[in-house]
Amino acid sequence: GDSVTQMEGPVTLSEEAFLTINCTYTATGYPSLFWYVQYPGEGLQLLLKATKADDKGSNKGFEATYRKETTSFHLEKGSVQVSDSAVYFCALSEPGNTPLVFGKGTRLSVIA
């Protein structure tokens, strides 16, 4: 079945450091790819998405590019802030808007 694999956390960075969180996927079809974020005490919320190969999703300084050849959707940000501390989930959805399949999540802590 479909699955999403994320790098293990926690990830601890200093403010203004560069962030990469790796995500690879296995899917039977041609899925849409997502990053969701969960800030402390809040529900998950969509951060960005991409629906086809080579698409780049971006939001709040975060970016991820849909790489079909490597089945990856790595999350990047050039300069993290303390307010980016959260748990980040990579997810996919097969065509037909099937329910999301999530990775295990990666906890990011940014220290001043």
Added chain:
Amino acid sequence: DTGVSQNPRHKITKRGQNVTFRCDPISEHNRLYWYRQTLGQGPEFLTYFQNEAQLEKSRLLSDRFSAERPKGSFSTLEIQRTEQGDSAMYLCASSISGTGEKLFFGSGTQLSVL
């Protein structure tokens, strides 16, 4: 837009008891999802509705679990004869069909089975 609301926030119960959770989605959203999340894991799909119709149930959902959305608005998730392994955060999400799975999540109901 008041967001997705879940009640209760926390539930502690004894093994063997029945529990029911409620989810109120965003009012114009026709899709409603239930997920379960345990510590250190991502959300795991349980079931979803489009309007009042239950369109899909995970194979992981045992017969002790039942969900309803009788009028296509709020939904309830009932767990009968709870077991310690049912302890988890139960998440509800809603969306508008055709919007590419932009889900809006509630804060969840944390279930502890003693």
